[in-house]
Amino acid sequence: MTTLQTSAPAQAPAAYTPPLWARLQANRNWIALWFMLPAAAFLILFLAYPLGLGVWMSFTDERIGRSGIFIGLENYQWLWDDSIFWLSVFNTLLYTIIASAIKFAVGLYLALLLNRHMPFKAIIRAIVLIPFIVPTVLSAIAFWWIYDAQFSIISWSLIRLGLIDHNINFLGDSNWARASVIFANIWRGVPFVAITLLAGLQTVSPSLYEAATLDGATNWQRFRFITYPLLTPIIAVVMTFSVLFTFTDFQLVWALTRGGPVNATHLMATLSYQRGIISGRLGEGAAIATAMIPFLLAAIAISWFGMQRRKWQQGSNND
C-alpha cells in the first residue's frame, strides 16, 4: 500500500521543462502507478480495510447490531487479567509449536521417501494429499466420531484387544483433548508440508549427489550438506505458512470440542469467535483477534530473518 506514495516521480528539472501532461505521459513510473492501482485497491479493500476495522473495533465496545463508542484499552485491560484468555494464549502456543514441529519432521521424512524412485510414484503422491483435500469440517466430524466418549473406534478396538478396560476419555480430559486436536491438525497438515518440500527436493540437481557420493559422503552427510541447505528457502516458506495456518486454526477445534472441555482446547481464534459472534461482544472478540497479530508477526519474522536472509544464498559464507 505504500507503493502509492513512493511511486511519484522525483526527477531533477532540466533546462527545458515540457508541460506536465507530456512529462507524465512519458513517465514510466506514472504508468506503473496505474497498473498497480487495481492490485492496490484490491489489497486495501479486502485486506487493509478489514484489518484496520478489526483493530479499531477492539478499542470500542461495539456489540452486534449496535455500533460502539471508543473506550480505549478497556477491552485489553479486561483481557489482561482474564484467566481464560491467557489459557487460550497458552493453548494456541502449545498447539502451534507442537503441531508445527511434528508436521515439519513427518513432512520432511515423507518428502524424502516420496522423492525416491518407486513403483506407482504418482498415485502414491496423490494419495498422500488426501487429508489436505478433504474439507476440514468433514475430517473434523470423522475425528469427532473417532474420539467419541462412548463410540470411539480406538477405545472399542483396544477394549476388544484386551489392552484397556474402559473407554478413553479423548475429548473430556484436558490433556487427552489437547493431544487429540493436535493429532487431528497434524494429520491434516502433513501433506501440505510433504508435497511442498517434495517440490523443493526435486529442484536439487542430481549431479551434486553424484559428486558427493564420489567423495564418499554418507547418507546423512548428503542430507546435511546438500539437501538441507538447498532446501532451506523452501522450508522457510512452507514453515511460515504452516505456522500461520496452525496458529489461526479454527474449524478443527470448533467442530471437535468447541474449545472444551473447560476451555482446555480454546484457541485464540475460537475464543475470539465465541466472545465476538456467539455472545455478541464484537469489541472484545476483535481485541482477542488483534492480540494474535504480534504473535503472527513474530512467527513470520523468525522464519524470514532466521532462515531466508542467509548470505550463502548470494554465494558467500554465513556470517
Next chain:
Amino acid sequence: MSILTPDRRSLLKGGATMLAAAATMSSEQLLGYAKAWAQTAQWKPEAGAKINLLRWKRFVEAEDVAFMKIVDAFQKATNVTINVSNESYDDIQPKASVAANTGQGLDMVWGLYSLPFLFPNKCTDMTDVADYLGKKCGGWSASGEAYGKLDGKWIGVPVAATGALVNYRVAAAEKAGHKEFPKDLAGFADLIKGLKKNNTPAGMALGHASGDANTWLYWALWAHGGNLIDKDNKVIINSPETAKALEYVKGLYDDFIPGTASWNDSSNNKAFLADQLFLTVNGISIYVTAKKENPQIAADMNHAHLPAGVDGKTRELHLGFPILVYNFTKYPQACKAFTAFMMEPAQFDPWVEAAQGYLSPFLLGYKANPIWTADPKNTPYRDVAETAQTPAGTGKMGEDAASSIADFVVVDMFANYCTGREDVKTAMATAERSAKRIFR
C-alpha cells in the same frame, strides 16, 4: 437434542403417518381458511412481499413438514413469497447476528433461547401480534412474557419451547430403588448413584452444548438458591448457595458415565438410543426417535420434571424458540401477518401434534391439545412454560443475560469444578469475573 438425520425411507414412512395424524385439514381446506384469514387479518402484507426466514433445523421430521404446510398456505393466500432456510442450532445465532449487524439478508429469524435480546434494537415491535395471540389463545404464561418482552415491548414472539426434562429408563430406575421418580434433590442424587452402581449410568452434558449443558446446570444453580444476577442485574454468582450447587453437581458428575465434559448437544441422544445411557436431561426428541427406531427403549422410558429446589419450587431452563422480525425488513406487515397466522389454532394445533411433544406452548390455551395427554409420557412436556425461567433467572432479561448464556459462564463454572481443574472458590471467582465482564 441431537441432529437426527433419519434415512430417506424411514423419513417417508414416518412423515406420512404423522402427516395423516396431524392433518385436520386437507390442503384445499387449509388454503380456503388461509384466504379467509388473510381477508380479515389486521396485518395486510405489502404487495409483492418477499420474506427471507431463517429457522433452526428440525429435530422431528414431521414438525418441519407441518411447518412448511403452514408456509405454503400462507404464500398461496397472500401472494407473499417466503424463503425458508434451515440452520443447525449452533449456526443459527451467528447468522442471525450477522444479519442484525449488516442490516440485510434476512427478514425474520426463528431462533433459540433469548436471541431477540442479543440485539433488541434491531427487532420490530411485535406487541400488536403478541397481544392479538394472547387474547385469542388463552393468554401468555409468565415465562412467555419474560421471553418476549423487553421494557414492556414485545421484541419477539416466543413460539414454543422444547422442555429440558429428565429422560429415564423405567426398569433401570426401579432397579436402582426408585419406583416413583424422585421429587427432591436428595432422591435425585440417590437415583443417579443407584444407576451407577447397577452399571446403568446417567449422564448430562458438561461441555459447550448450547442446549443440553445450559439447561440442567441452570436448574442446579437455581435449585440451590444460587443466581447469576440479582433483580438489579448485579452479579451475585459468588455465594454459599452456588457453592452448594457446585458440590451437588460434582456429586452427580462422579456417578455419571465418563466423558460428559466433552458432550455436545447430540451426545446424550446417541448414547441413550444405543442402550449405554439410562438417564439424561433432554427434549422429547430421544423418545420420538425411539418410538420409530427402537420401540423397546421407547416402551421402557419415561419423562419427568427435574426435582424441586431447596425451597420446594421447580425452576427450569428450557430451550425457548422465539421468532423475531428485524426492523430493517421492507415487509414488516407481511412478517407480522405470518407470525400471527402460524400461531392461530388452526395452524398451531396440527403443527404441535406433528412435533409430537417437541414444541411446548407458551400460550396457555394450547395446553389443551390432546397430544399432551394422548400419550402420558408426553404430559410432562406440556407444563414446560410453568417451570420455565429465562436465563436471567431472578434478574431482568436483556442483552447481558443472553450474552452470558452464549458464553457458557455457568457451564464453565460447573465444569471447572467437576473436572477438578479448579476448587469451589476459584471456580466461583472465575465465573464471577466472567459475568462481571459481561454485566459491566
